[in-house]
Amino acid sequence: MTADYVAKRFGMFLVIVWLAATVNFFLPRIGGQDPVREKLIQQAAIGGNVQAGLEDMVAEYDAKFGLNTPLWRQYVAYVADMARFDFNYSIANYPRRVLDMIGEALPWTVGLLLTTTLFSWVIGGLLGAFLGWPRSPKFLQFLMPPLLALNAIPFFLLGLVLIYVLAFRLRLFPLSGGYTAGSFPALTPAFIGNVLSHSVLPALSIVLVSIGGWALGMRAMIVTTQGEDYVTYADAKGLKGRTIFLRYAVRNALLPQTTALALVLGQLISGAVLVEVIFSYPGIGTVLYKAIRGSDFYLVQGIVFILIVAIGVATFALDLLYPLLDPRISYRRA
Amino acid sequence: MKPAVLEVRDLRVHYHTSRGAVRAVDGVGFDVGEEERFGLVGESGSGKSTIALALLRLIRPPGRIEGGRIALDGVDVMGLSEEEMRRARLAKVALVAQGAMNSLNPVLRVNEQIRDALRDHGVRLSARAFEERVGGLLESVGLRREVGGMFPHELSGGMKQRVCIAVAMSLRPKLIIADEPTSALDVVVQWQIMDTLRRVQEELGAAVILIGHDMGLMAQAVDRLGVMYAGKLVEVVAVRDLFRRPLHPYSQLLIGSLTSLDRKSEPRGIPGLPPSLLDPPTGCPFHPRCPYAMDRCRREAPALLEHAPGHLAACHLYPREEVA
Numbered sequence: 001m002t003a004d005y006v007a008k009r010f011g012m013f014l015v016i017v018w019l020a021a022t023v024n025f026f027l028p029r030i031g032g033q034d035p036v037r038e039k040l041i042q043q044a045a046i047g048g049n050v051q052a053g054l055e056d057m058v059a060e061y062d063a064k065f066g067l068n069t070p071l072w073r074q075y076v077a078y079v080a081d082m083a084r085f086d087f088n089y090s091i092a093n094y095p096r097r098v099l100d101m102i103g104e105a106l107p108w109t110v111g112l113l114l115t116t117t118l119f120s121w122v123i124g125g126l127l128g129a130f131l132g133w134p135r136s137p138k139f140l141q142f143l144m145p146p147l148l149a150l151n152a153i154p155f156f157l158l159g160l161v162l163i164y165v166l167a168f169r170l171r172l173f174p175l176s177g178g179y180t181a182g183s184f185p186a187l188t189p190a191f192i193g194n195v196l197s198h199s200v201l202p203a204l205s206i207v208l209v210s211i212g213g214w215a216l217g218m219r220a221m222i223v224t225t226q227g228e229d230y231v232t233y234a235d236a237k238g239l240k241g242r243t244i245f246l247r248y249a250v251r252n253a254l255l256p257q258t259t260a261l262a263l264v265l266g267q268l269i270s271g272a273v274l275v276e277v278i279f280s281y282p283g284i285g286t287v288l289y290k291a292i293r294g295s296d297f298y299l300v301q302g303i304v305f306i307l308i309v310a311i312g313v314a315t316f317a318l319d320l321l322y323p324l325l326d327p328r329i330s331y332r333r334a
Numbered sequence: 335m336k337p338a339v340l341e342v343r344d345l346r347v348h349y350h351t352s353r354g355a356v357r358a359v360d361g362v363g364f365d366v367g368e369e370e371r372f373g374l375v376g377e378s379g380s381g382k383s384t385i386a387l388a389l390l391r392l393i394r395p396p397g398r399i400e401g402g403r404i405a406l407d408g409v410d411v412m413g414l415s416e417e418e419m420r421r422a423r424l425a426k427v428a429l430v431a432q433g434a435m436n437s438l439n440p441v442l443r444v445n446e447q448i449r450d451a452l453r454d455h456g457v458r459l460s461a462r463a464f465e466e467r468v469g470g471l472l473e474s475v476g477l478r479r480e481v482g483g484m485f486p487h488e489l490s491g492g493m494k495q496r497v498c499i500a501v502a503m504s505l506r507p508k509l510i511i512a513d514e515p516t517s518a519l520d521v522v523v524q525w526q527i528m529d530t531l532r533r534v535q536e537e538l539g540a541a542v543i544l545i546g547h548d549m550g551l552m553a554q555a556v557d558r559l560g561v562m563y564a565g566k567l568v569e570v571v572a573v574r575d576l577f578r579r580p581l582h583p584y585s586q587l588l589i590g591s592l593t594s595l596d597r598k599s600e601p602r603g604i605p606g607l608p609p610s611l612l613d614p615p616t617g618c619p620f621h622p623r624c625p626y627a628m629d630r631c632r633r634e635a636p637a638l639l640e641h642a643p644g645h646l647a648a649c650h651l652y653p654r655e656e657v658a
Contacts, residue, residue, distance in 0.1 A: 134394075229436035236390055236431065237451045237501060238423030247450065248439050255441075327485040328440055 006320065013316040018079075020308040025078050028297050029071065035091045035295040036061040065091060065298070078301070087302030092294040098302035101287060106306070108178055109276070109283035112199055113268045116206040121261050123207075124214025129250050131215060132222030135241055143215075151212030156274045159205035163279070166201060173201050176280035202279045217260060221253035228252070255326050262318035266311035269303070338365040338405075339508050339541045340389070345402035347381070347388050350395075356611045358384040358397070360565035363638070366509065366541045371532075373552045373573070374545045375588075376562030377608055382545045383432060385562075386513045389543075390429055391419050407508050425455055428502035430495070430512040430531070432545075437498055438486035444472075444497055445482035451501055471500040474537070475530050492523035496530060503534045510535065513545045528555050549592055553577060561585050564609050564619035567638055570646040581647035583624045618650065626651055 037058045044054065062068040065088070066077060081088060087098035130136040131144065150158070167175045179185065179194045225231055225248070234244045264271070269284050276285030284303060291299035323329045347359040359381040366372045374382045387393050389404060391411060404411040406426055414422060423429075431437045439447055445468045452459070452467070459467060469479040475496040486494060495515055502510050512531060516524040528551065535542050544556050552559055552573070559576050561569040561584065569582040580586045587604045606623035609615050615622055621631040630650050638648040 229431060230439045232392070233429070233431045233437040233498075234439070234450075235392055236423060236429040237454075238420045238425065239450055239454045240420070243450055243454055247442065251441055252439070326441060327443075328487045 009316055009319045012319075013312045016315070017308055017312045020312075021079070021082055021305055022075075024301055024304045024308065025075055028295070028300055029074075034058075035297055036065065036067065038295055039092055061091075061094075065089070067297075082301075082305055087305070088298040090291075090296055090299045092291070092296040092299065098298050101299065102284065102302055102306060105282060105284040105287045108281060109269055109285060112202060112275075112281065112283060113206070113271065114265075116203045117210065117261075117264060117268065120207045120210040121214055121257075121264075124211040125218045125254075125257055127211065128215035128218025128220075129222050129245070129253065132219035132226075132253075133245055133249065134226070135245075147212040147215050149212075150208050151216060153209060155205045155209040156278050158209055159202065159275060159278045162201050162205050174198050178282040198281075202275050202281055206275060214257070214260075218253060218257055221256055222249050225249045225252050255322075258321070258325060259318065262314045262321075266314035267307075269307050269310060337368060339368050339370075339407055340366040340543075341403070341405040342385075342389070343403040345385065345388060345404065346400040347384050347393055347397060348400050349397045351612070354612055357565050357614060358611060359388060360611075360614075362402075362562075362565070362567050364560055364567060364570055366543060368508075369535070369539050369541055370558065371535070371542045371544060371556040373556035373559040374543060374562055375547055375549060375552055375559060377547060379608060379611070380562040381565040381611075382547075382562055383513050386429065386511045386543070386545055389511060390423055390427060392423075421455065424451060424502070424507065425505045426507055427509045427511065428505070428507040430498050430502045430510060430515045432514040432517055438494055440486055442485075443482065444484055444486070444489075448482070448497075448501055448504060451504060455505055457505075467504075471504055472497070474503070475500045475534065476526075490523075491519050492527060495519065495527050499527075499530055499534055503538055503540075506538050507540055509541045509543065510538075511543045511545070514547075515544075516551070517546075524551065531555075549588060561588065564614060565611055566619060566648065567646075568620065568648050570638070572644060575642075575645055581641060581645065581652060582620075582649045583626055583651070584620050585647075587625075618648075 037054075040054055040057055040061075059068070066074060069077075085099065087102070090096050090098050090101060093101065127140075127143065127147070130140055163175060166172045174180065174197060178198055179191065180198075185191060231244060231248050234248045239248075269288075273285035273289055275281065276283045277289050280286065284306075288300070288303045290296075291303065342365070343363045345359055345362045346357070349356040349358055358379075362381070362385060364372070374385065376382050384393070384397070387397075388399055389406075389411070391399070391414075393399055399412070402412075406422070409422075409426075411419070411422070438444070442450075445465070448468045448471060449464055452464070457467075465482075468482050472479055472481050477493060477496050477500070481489065481493065481497070486497075489497065499515075510531075515531065516527050519527060531542065531544075532555070534540075542556075544552065546552055556573055559571060559573050560567050561576075561582065563584050569576065569580065569585045571581075576585060577589060580589055584604070587602075590602050591604060593601045604623060609619055609622065615632075617633050618624070618627075618631040618636050621627040624631065628650060634650070636648045636650050638646050639652075640646050641652050
């Protein structure tokens with residue numbers, strides 16, 4: 001039964017999220033850091049204040065954040081909060097709420113990474129398919145070395161090169177940020193243009209690097225399908241080259257590519273950290289980076305929880321999608 | 335014999351490897367008459383399947399058709415353009431492949447795969463008419479219509495091979511090449527498939543080239559048989575005559591290796607191994623294993639000559655009887 005299959009997969013999804021969320025709770029706390037004290041000391045140091053009353057403030061805030069209760073109580077409260085998507089206040093940015101901070105940053109990240117990932121998946125996949133197909137034009141082969149080279153460069157390195165050449169030297173694009181500081185976010189053509197020009201470099205560094213990876217993966221799969229009997233037999237049936245390419249080779253090579261895409265989509269946010277930090281992009285990666293540095297438990301928890309749910313949803317969606325792509329995987333024997 | 339549907343002359347196919355050219359098919363020639371069932375037997379690596387692919391011009395690098403002439407229904411196959419050749423496949427000459435297990439695309443339904451074949455050969459029909467045609471094809475190979483809506487993994491090996499036969503007959507070709515069509519099937523299913531193939535052939539009036547290594551199966555299924563050894567045809571003769579009076583020592587040993595219900599003897603094998611086609615022996619390729627090998631066999635390759643009416647053999651044991 002299909003409903004049965006979906007129910008099972010959904011149950012699996014819940015279990016995975018719960019397990020990961022539990023790890024997410026305990027891991028930062030094992031570190032033995034004291035976020036409130038650290039933040040207050042940091043602020044005291046900035047202000048040059050004497051530390052009068054610091055301990056009182058620490059105790060006060062700990063109580064406010066519930067950090068003075070036993071661990072198991074915190075855990076119960078945490079699970080209950082997570083289930084309601086209530087991520088509490090940010091410790092470092094009190095009184096801002098974690099959910100608001102995530103909500104502000106998420107569209108930037110999703111906008112940048114979802115677009116670039118899907119774009120490079122499609123383009124890289126097509127490129128790889130043609131590269132692996134013996135009957136495609138020979139000049140395509142010249143694309144292989146640059147693709148291989150780009151694939152080997154970490155994208156933060158490529159990002160730095162792009163910043164130096166295109167932004168710093170040639171001044172074609174802005175150096176950093178999501179939009180020009182001081183301009184107000186609005187749905188005007190000017191502002192949208194501003195956002196786009198800011199996103200070109202980070203997008204380019206991601207696309208250039210990942211296209212190579214997708215192309216290589218697809219090429220390998222297409223080459224593998226060449227050896228399959230059904231492709232040889234498709235030739236013997238006198239099918240047109242285009243039919244064989246699309247319906248026999250690409251269609252079968254698509255299965256592992258789709259799996260890889262779903263996994264990458266799930267890791268979108270964590271993959272964003274480096275790019276965003278380099279380009280000071282106002283996305284979730286930058287927020288996560290700052291939260292970890294400031295031991296902001298709640299903020300880290302919130303972001304990581306979103307991350308977990310994203311990966312879980314991606315896997316769940318893949319589970320639902322896969323039987324449609326590959327009839328050999330049935331809903332029944334789940 | 336009825337006029338030939340297929341004429342093959344001096345066909346040579348080489349696979350180019352880093353250690354030199356492998357002469358997989360080395361100067362093979364034979365005719366197949368209209369509605370004739372012609373068999374090609376030989377051990378693994380003797381070039382049988384390469385001939386099948388060469389007839390469809392499907393030899394892929396590093397393989398290459400080095401020379402020879404293939405005339406299919408009076409048309410010079412080697413002279414066709416790539417697009418003309420594509421259209422000739424299935425329409426003129428169809429293949430029922432070896433290892434039907436993987437011959438079907440795992441992600442497409444059976445009827446889609448048959449429809450692909452029809453459509454790419456310019457058959458334009460409405461969805462309903464397609465369905466009707468595919469259903470009819472499936473029924474004529476002994477499958478239920480509903481099989482069309484199934485995926486290959488939902489079919490048994492025998493059913494898959496039937497689907498392949500249905501595809502092969504879909505455009506009523508003049509020639510069907512069946513390359514070990516029953517190699518992965520059990521004996522009962524083997525028999526059913528051979529029976530289906532025979533019925534389809536009779537219905538279409540097509541010629542069939544059956545490729546295999548099972549002499550017993552061949553004896554039942556074909557009219558005439560070509561025995562391959564090391565990329566060459568060593569004997570071509572009507573099946574009955576081959577079993578009655580095999581001329582070539584290889585054929586004799588091959589038949590001697592069969593088990594029999596009448597004889598109470600251990601089946602004998604043929605000592606030695608087939609030669610490397612990269613560096614074949616001088617003269618007759620069979621001489622290192624031949625019990626009757628003479629000096630001449632080591633020096634001079636024997637030609638395939640007619641020693642009795644319709645009985646061709648390539649062996650120095652038989653004095654030249656210039657027939658023509």
